[in-house]
Amino acid sequence: MRFLHSFVTPLLLAAGAAQAASSWSFDDATVQVNGKKAAGTKEKFSETKQLSQPITISNTESIKILLVAKDGGKGKRPHQAFVVLQDELSGLEAPFPMTVKENGKAVVDIKYTDLPVQLATSSAPLKASVVLASFGSSQGLNKPVFSIAPKVDPNAAPLVYEKPLRYGKREAIHHTFRDDPKNPPKIISAFFVLAVLATVPALLVGWLSLGANVSHIQRALRDAPIAHGVFFGSLIALEGVFYLYYVSWTLFQVLPVISVVGAATFLSGTKALGEVQRRDSPGRGDYDSSQRKMCCGNKNGVDED
Template structure:
């Protein structure tokens, strides 16, 4: 008997799908029980791998939740590589895993009390979603599904669990920079005092020149020999004083520095030639 190529391909794909679906992890013989404190009735429910419990189970402050099951691979009891009961907070998505103690035949059990549950999950106002995760190495598909919900019942007489929210990096509020006011000028009395002190040095400068034998008769020779250099040198000195005056009265540092740089360059270039001309006359014996 022979099959056509399309039919054979379809049969192979169907067989592969059945094999893949059969090779998967699940559990059976599962139960959930809550051992209550003395004098109270406990709770026991059967768990189904396909249908979760319809109502949440309550876990008190002194209660212990116990989950027992048999892990199965392809319908056979087997010890998986990983088996967990995971409690998840619905709003934040925070999870807390609780490993199942498993045996070689797949029998597994875990016990959970409130003191083992992290504080962010204990203060949740909504029931915690409980999922069972079973998986191992190989090609078998792991099992991961919600099976029941747990409602935390804290002790009203005990202090509420405290925790600090972790730092999360994200968008922050816009920051509006407030710059401090511009610095004010010193009092006028102080400014006037130093201005008079500077002006008082001008007569002292001329007196010093005369005492050292300054000769104003050489002024005409100096200007005649290098008029541009002497004029630029003297003008740059006056200009630099004007720059300082403007900086003191109205300019800021960014306005002052470029102008001061240009004036300083003119002072260096013109001063080199002007003072060189004076030196040449001194070397020639003119006093």
């Protein structure tokens, strides 16, 4: 037991020391300046070897950074991976997150147009640092690796700082409402009214040519005067409501009136159609003498000549 205890204790201490010594690092790191038409040459850097000369980019170029993040010497995906650009004169920083795979391969593409105005117009080179960190006991990494010198194009439009939107008192907003829609010219309205009225004679002619039985009007008004009268009157009232809506009424004025008129049309129409159905049913209604002779015959059961 003493031997086992004396063996396990140093082993645990060694494991704890190895875990405490674990830290984030990176390897196979390159940086490349890309233009619109062609890509530039790649330059390698590492934690111990920074680039000696600043990297110059113009307003049409971008910088692509690739590396492999490692935890304890093994490729791994950290919880946080950034390339941070810092203006050493003012201390302003701008982080750019990296896209990292599970095996630790990370990449970020920083365009000149993505730089804040304060950094893009800086007179001093911007310090670029790689930041790697994650949960656990492994120590994070914040390592300067190279510098960037933004080059301002004199022919391009100057960059202007725009004040960010903040909460507070704002200027009053004055909304200008549009004018109410107006009716078309009277001559156009009159033309379409006449065009609709011109179809009424054609409708009557077609109605009569198809065999409309006008002689049933008297009997219909005699058997169901209220139903037919209200139904016909409600149809005219509907047209009147639509005309008033076209001329002056609003939608909120039309809805209650159209609800009442529509209900009257439905109820009276049901009664009127019921009367028509009873009149046209076989065995009911008036038949002329020829129909009586053909269907029923005379009282003696002999057809009349």
